Amino acid sequence: MRYRTLGKTGLKVSLLSFGTVALGVDYGIEIPAGYGRPTEDQALGLLHSAVDQGVNFFDTAPAYGESERLLGKALKKQPNCYVATKVTIPKDSNGEQLRGRQLSQAIEDSLASSLKLLQRDVLDVVQIHNASLGTVRQGEIAAILHKAKQEGKIRSFGASVYTVEEALAVINNGNYDLLQIAYNILDQRMRAEVFPAAQKAGMGIISRSAFLKGVLTPKAEWLPKELDKLKVAATNIKEQLKQSWQDLPQVALRFCFSIPKISSVLVGVQSEKELEKALKAESLGMLDKETMEKLLGFSFAEEKLLNPANWSIA
Numbered sequence: 323m324r325y326r327t328l329g330k331t332g333l334k335v336s337l338l339s340f341g342t343v344a345l346g347v348d349y350g351i352e353i354p355a356g357y358g359r360p361t362e363d364q365a366l367g368l369l370h371s372a373v374d375q376g377v378n379f380f381d382t383a384p385a386y387g388e389s390e391r392l393l394g395k396a397l398k399k400q401p402n403c404y405v406a407t408k409v410t411i412p413k414d415s416n417g418e419q420l421r422g423r424q425l426s427q428a429i430e431d432s433l434a435s436s437l438k439l440l441q442r443d444v445l446d447v448v449q450i451h452n453a454s455l456g457t458v459r460q461g462e463i464a465a466i467l468h469k470a471k472q473e474g475k476i477r478s479f480g481a482s483v484y485t486v487e488e489a490l491a492v493i494n495n496g497n498y499d500l501l502q503i504a505y506n507i508l509d510q511r512m513r514a515e516v517f518p519a520a521q522k523a524g525m526g527i528i529s530r531s532a533f534l535k536g537v538l539t540p541k542a543e544w545l546p547k548e549l550d551k552l553k554v555a556a557t558n559i560k561e562q563l564k565q566s567w568q569d570l571p572q573v574a575l576r577f578c579f580s581i582p583k584i585s586s587v588l589v590g591v592q593s594e595k596e597l598e599k600a601l602k603a604e605s606l607g608m609l610d611k612e613t614m615e616k617l618l619g620f621s622f623a624e625e626k627l628l629n630p631a632n633w634s635i636a
Contacts, residue, residue: 323376323604328585329526330499331447331478333404337579338604339379340372341530341588346387360592362392368597369396373403375601381502381528381588382440383408383451384432394441406447406502406528407436408482409467411457419457429466433475445476449502452631453481458491468497482530484629489516493523504531504629505584507538507577508555508622517583529578530588535630538574540567546634552627559620563613575603577617 324337345365348358360368369380369392380397382389382405390407397403412420412428420428436445448470450463457463458481467479480500481492489512492498501520503512509531520527533539537552538559545553560570578587591597609617626632 323601325378326585327526328379328447328500328528329520330524331526333379333446333478335379335404335586336377337586338377338575338600339381339528339586339588340369340377341590342380342382342389342393343386344590344592345369345392346382346389359387362388364593365392366396368591368594369393371594371597372591373397373400375597378403379406379586380404381406381530383410384436385410385451390436390439394439398441404446405440405442406449407440407445408449408451409433409463410451411454411463419460419462421462425462426466429463430470433470437475444474446478447500448476448479449500450479450481453483453488453492455485455488455491458483458488458495461495461497464495464497480526480528484631485625486511486516490519493519493525496523498525500526500528500585502528502530502588504534505529505578505581506532506534507559507574507617507620508534508552509628510618510621511625511628513618517581521583526585527583528586528588529581529584531630532575532578532587532589533571534628535633539571542567548634549627551624552622555620555622559617562616562620571599572603572606573609573613573617575600576606576609577614579604580608580614 325334326337328335345359380393382393393405409429409432412425414420470476478499480498482502483489489503492501505512537556542553542556589600
């Protein structure tokens with residue numbers, strides 16, 4: 323397993339990291355005999371297997387159902403493993419972000435809950451979940467997290483974002499330690515501006531959505547009609563590279579591993595077989611220059627389709 327430094331945090335994290343949304347809630351493209359989260363024993367077994375294979379970085383969130391509790395149970399005796407959790411932006415009945423004391427109390431309650439469920443004295447990483455441009459620019463949540471950092475409740479904080487504008491706002495703010503973005507063969511929006519800006523600022527980058535929620539896997543066969551353009555794009559990648567659907571996920575992962583500016587690549591796995599395949603992809607190392615140059619040409623233009631939040635599936 324290779325390790326990279328997560329920017330200003332100073333943490334040496336595994337290049338392959340474990341995203342846990344699929345352990346806590348039913349998630350992704352629904353396929354015959356292949357949908358739904360694993361049992362608790364299966365989930366704990368997966369987490370232990372990942373640790374045994376050198377994975378030391380795990381991503382979760384209060385919104386991911388049971389995943390914080392499962393991580394706490396699995397990693398309580400693993401002091402050399404790091405957990406990144408999140409805080410959801412608290413909103414009032416009108417959908418507006420809370421302010422002042424109400425906001426502080428909501429964030430403090432979220433941190434306290436995460437500490438308890440994860441069975442930790444300090445949270446390694448806390449991210450603002452789906453940070454909007456307005457939230458980043460307004461700065462109040464970042465200030466609350468900075469205070470929690472000074473008080474020793476958290477070690478570092480960052481934000482998970484979807485757009486280039488949001489990512490640049492986080493970097494330019496100067497107070498954040500890390501950034502979580504979506505990045506894959508089809509979604510390369512962050513490459514031109516965000517990667518260089520983050521590198522200049524010394525900010526660590528965590529990437530998610532290496533498979534674009536299953537589009538770059540055999541599950542693409544079951545995509546709903548509204549996502550036909552993505553299915554066609556994935557099929558084109560497979561055919562141009564002369565790969566099978568079964569081999570495409572390995573290529574998709576190695577594409578992300580081959581970006582030096584990415585500190586760690588989050589992969590959500592639901593079975594030992596999926597974990598084994600992800601570990602094998604990491605062990606094969608970076609793609610050759612010719613393949614990378616070819617893959618950089620598959621960037622998909624329709625931004626709305628690149629955000630799974632716009633899809634009809636969970």
